[in-house]
Amino acid sequence: MRLLLPCLLVLAPAAADAQTAPAAPAAAIAPAPAFEARAKELTTLLTDLAGYDGFFSPSFRAAIPRDKFEPLRASLVEANGPVTGVRVDTMTSPWLGTLEIDYRDAVAMATMVVDSAAPHQVSGLRITSVASRVSSIDAVSAALRALHGNTGFALAKLGAGAPRLLASHQPDRPFAIGSAFKLIILAELVRATNAGERKWDDMVTLDGSELPGGGYTMKPRGAQVSLRELATQMISISDNSATDILLRTLGRERVEAMLPVVGVKDPARNRPFLGTLEMFKLKGIEANDLAGRWLAADEAGRRALLDGEVAKTPMLLIRPTLFRDGKPVRIEQIEWFLSPADLVRVMDWLRRNTEEPKGADARAVLSKNPGITPAAAGKWQWVGYKGGSEPGVMNMTLLLAAKTGDWYVLTGSWNDPAQAVSELRFAGLISRAAELAAP
Template identity: 60%
Template sequence: MGVALATGTPLAAQEAPAPAPEAQAVTASPELRQRAEALAAAITGNIPYDRYFAPSFRAAIPEAAFRQVRDQLTGGLGKPTRLEALVVRTPHVADFRLGFERGTAVGQIVVDPAAPHLVTGLRITGSEPREASEASIQAVVEAIRALPGATGFALARLEDGGPVPLAAHDPAMPLAIGSTFKLVILAELVRATRAGKRGWDDMVTLDGNPLPGGGYTGKPAGTRVSLRELATQMISVSDNSATDILLRALGRDKVEAMLPVIGIHDARGRNVPFLGTLEAFKLKGVEGGALGRQWEAADVAGRRALLDGAVAQAPVSAIPPSLFQDGKPIRIATVEWFASADDLLRVMDWLRRNTEGPAGAEARAVLSKNPGIAPAHAARWGWVGYKGGSEPGVINMTLLMRAKSGGWVAMAGSWNNPQAAIDEARFVGLINKAAALAAP
């Protein structure tokens, strides 16, 4: 559960060299300019894959994977049209802006200095629909409102008395938020460390219990890992195995107790019991969703019994490998984590207030490791914290941003569509534009 295209698509088969010193005049090589100008044709497939990308790139990014990212981009932005800008970093590396029918994409291209000068690295770092290219915040809000399904958005200035609204659309409506739920677990860790009950260097010993996919799934029982590392992986790369380990270590009951403390107004109790990721996958996938149907019919006590019984006993192998692969939303109104945009602003405000000073440095480092928005937009701010989440039919992006002048702003946007997969590239572009426009 993670947001595609939020900070870059997986089209990077080679790290870019460091930028040249600013004092040095850098000119694009003819090969770099030629490849950059042909990028639109390469994306549409008018240039054969093996005649544009180097073998090292093709080995890391098979053509089928490239097509998936391409289809996601073109689904939201239309066909690529032309190279609109090229900023040279070295003779063979440049940042670019590529025009599409309905928007633009920015990224970086790396060309092999050796003949035949094929592309060894390509990274898309952000995309933006043209409807927002010259928009005000309100125009972005209206574009979000027009998306099919249910949407919510809130932007607020954070002051001593709480969030002060700047722009909003259905900000009080609870929606599924995907992996953004991990902010609640982070909040409990912040509370526990502030209270002296936990330390960032405290170690957790893996017990061999089943885990969802992630960096700790194959680790043997007895492996020790710090709370800091688990939190960093949970927030920065949305590692599901780290999340479930941390949820167990901190305690489900304590995480649930944090919901009202940090400002999540859950009148219908849909976040209790508070699910781990593997539990959610089992409820959605085992036996065609049979466990999910039991979950929907049960009260809180019955749901707890279900988690402790049939869900815990179901093997990981019972989750179909094809789960989520067809792009169809699965029980996003019942087996999920829920919050309104206003809820998420309150969560970020709580994290802001409870990480002030040197004692909060660890938590802020965790929260800001992945800024969630394109580097050019993040650079407009003095500091950016982020968590997002997605699955078929669900996307959320939630940001905490400090202006270079010192003021704080929070922003959250969600889009749910139980009928179809959502256009992640379009939504990410809108949130990126809002973050850029909100900067002082």
């Protein structure tokens, strides 16, 4: 499972730090003529890489060679249509500014750094957001329906009773949701802290158990970390090591018990509730047909596999190309499965159970990474977010507080077991939906 940060797609090194100017009103800073010239050239470069070496500085090309840049450039065009123009938006210094890149179907925001010394090559380029041009929620829904594979979508208004769907497409169909499953773990932590069974400042002592990639993989045995920090890392940057530590600490059975509590219609499909490393092993270890035996087993047999062979098989046996080759792997069989309507109910439960002051920690965790473009997030008073992806899987789920005081949930999923999905295209559509849905 890859880390998903839809509103921070890095196309190039962040080379801007050394050229940050003192704070000043953006309107008071004009771009250097060479900066404007490079901005105009970017339209051509994003269409044809023939001028790549002359456009980018040696340090940029060393970090992002042409053969690595090209797939990123092509994915933007595939998702959003051809580039039609580039405009300078605001400047931090004469050599550092933000750009609006017009595609046929979307507008991308980018940060660009140009060397102040001749020949004034571009030393940094970062796409910070991509927003679709669709003009209505119905148009978003239609665009989602037109994507390959299967998609689901729901926009719901929350209140004292059950959520009220305002727009939807296949809201009751279960989809693989990637790292959005971590919302269930967060829900159990909210329940436990609300009940006084745990405190957000409780410390967890690492026991040296094998962990998937993340910030805690190399921490020594005996190191301590708070539940608050683990939850923050799990939700805000989808840290898989933090996730597995929390799942082990809170208890698999307690997390499973939350599935019906938060409104998941078919909790049995997500039992046993997998940790991330367990899922990686089932998908990525070919020896002894772990996946085949998992799929053939009943729930009791699957629990025995997790506690026995899966736990004992070293992660070094996971094939190194897992997820890196862009090919979906058993996404209809080994994953976490929730429908858009399930995710609406999950977010509604989190809203209801974080309303008192004791819910401030959970809301801080949920809102650290808004997941959508700044323009879309700016339409709302508060944004909570979790999403997830792997090849063939994409989910984005938002809990939104309107400036009027009303609450909403927006969620979308895209699955295709035959090919990868375009994260850029999907993120642009969901961000645009969030912008359009604001009262």
